[in-house]
Amino acid sequence: MSEKISLFKEDGRRLDDRAPDELRPIKIKVGVLSNAQGSAYIEQGKNKILAAVYGPKEALPKHISLPDRCILRCRYHMAPFSTPERKSPAPSRREIELSMVIRNALEPLVMTSLFPRTVIDIFIEVLQADGGTRCAGLTAAVLALADAGIPLKGLTAACAVGKADGKVIVDLNDLEDKYGEADMPIAYNPTLDGITLLQMDGIMSKEEIEQALSLAITATQKIHKMQVEALKERFSVPRREG
Amino acid sequence: MSITEQRPIISKLEKQELYRLLAEGKRVDGRGLLQYRNLNVQLNYIEKAEGSALVELGNTKILAAVKVGVALPFADTPNEGILIVNAELVPLASPVFEPGPPSEESISLARYVDRSIRESKAVDLSSLCIIPGRSVYSLYVDLYILDYDGNLIDASVIASVNALGTTKLPKYSVEGQSIKKLDEYFKLELKDLPVSITYAFFGDKYVVDPCLNEEYASDFTISMTVKSDDRFCAIQKNGGGMISPRGFLELLDKSIALGKELRSIAYSKLSGNG
Secondary structure (H helix, E strand, O other): OOOOOOOEOOOOOEOOOOOOOOOOOEEEEEOOOOOOOEEEEEEEOOEEEEEEEEEEEEOOOHHHOOOOOOEEEEEEEEOOOOOOOOOOOOOOHHHHHHHHHHHHHHOOOEOHHHOOOEEEEEEEEEEEOOOOHHHHHHHHHHHHHHHOOOOEOOOOEEEEEEEEOOEEEEOOOHHHHHHOOEEEEEEEEOOOOEEEEEEEEEEEOHHHHHHHHHHHHHHHHHHHHHHHHHHHHHHHOOOOOO | OEEOOOOOOOOHHHHHHHHHHHHOOOOOOOOOOOOOOOEEEEEOOOOOOOEEEEEEEOOEEEEEEEEEEEEOOOOOOOOOOEEEEEEEEOHHHOOOOOOOOOOHHHHHHHHHHHHHHHHHOOEOHHHHEEEOOOEEEEEEEEEEEEEOOOOHHHHHHHHHHHHHHOOEEEEEEEEOOEEEEEEEEEEOOEOOOOEEEEEEEEOOEEEEOOOHHHHHHOOEEEEEEEOOOOOEEEEEEEOOOOEOHHHHHHHHHHHHHHHHHHHHHHOOOOOOOO
16 A cells, blocks of 8 residues: 555546446356356456355354354455465455354355254355455355355345545455555345445445445445346256256 | 355344343343443453464454564555454364464454455554565554453454554665664554444344344344444445345444444553553
């Protein structure tokens, strides 16, 4: 953050030629892994992320189980080659925190009381990272849960909003995340009108947060539509047994 | 892997009473919904640390201490000092704290406090450079949770900022590429006094500064750190549950007002600390 980098071009567009409220190109595919009960793959800009769901299955060791509902286990992990510098495969403090906030964001969606004493494992593997991986990973994880046939109260889409060069922007890429002034990842469920993931770091005024939140709601509604399309595509073709 | 936490069970009776009181706008300990517990700050509690503060927020007790060293700067910030925040949920403080590697709760607490201090620019890291690319000051802020009665986040931010505000750094003389410690000290100057405001949610009701039973009974909490200029520098929702966008926006004004109030109490001793 010591050197000044301009994150906007002279014509007011961002360095990757996006408008301030424009998402990166998103590609989603559901049902991409053969062993997992549910899986999804997302590309958002240069992000490439896989999510897989195993379960519900018996919770072992037994003392981790709950008598009235299933528990969720979530791992967000970045591949060593996903970043410019090699990342050690051991879980970092950041990954431990993100695993927790993603689990917290999924927990209110899953109808956990239908599967007492069981566990659902959710794995998010970031193959290539370019900013906004917790959000893209969460968007994919929700689809992997749906693909696994686990009853959900709704789909949640996630997107980061923030601020760069004094402007409120949506879907920050790596550069904007690093050199921008603020980053606010949000997961929002449009049908339940609920925010399930909310974090912010950087500096924003009350007015900027209000503006960013409304951008986040529009963005997550768009991503929500893509999630629905991806699920339709998955279940409109006969499943190839593999 | 992050696993659904197994909260200690609080009795149904206690929970019902808590909800019944909330419906009447009251709380189990007689506070108002937006009222903090008594706050007590004791500066320079640990003499061997370069800066320290013991903070009591109701029955929550947190000791923050700053150790200062000299280190090689990070490659991407050769002109900046190093600030590292670590939180220890000391097993003697609560039956739910266990010895062993840091839990996700302690990691997320430390990371939140780190963000609150770093993003508010309370510490000007560029003023902590001795020789660019070679020697910078390192500030380790260690948070020791000594007694646990809820709202670790707000108490930890107050403890850390107070500890940093009392920190004295040794001066170094520079000769070429080598440095020598002098027997002189200078005070770390704080550029901002951030405070965190934490809310616990129960259905459509919420309270500020939850005690432990309120924390256990709540659906989730939201913490937001406010700078001296009323702008926000960190926000985090912890726990499951969901909040409507309107409900979230409502908190911003409340946090600004509560932040002003809390800041004047939390850091009142710093101005007199020579």
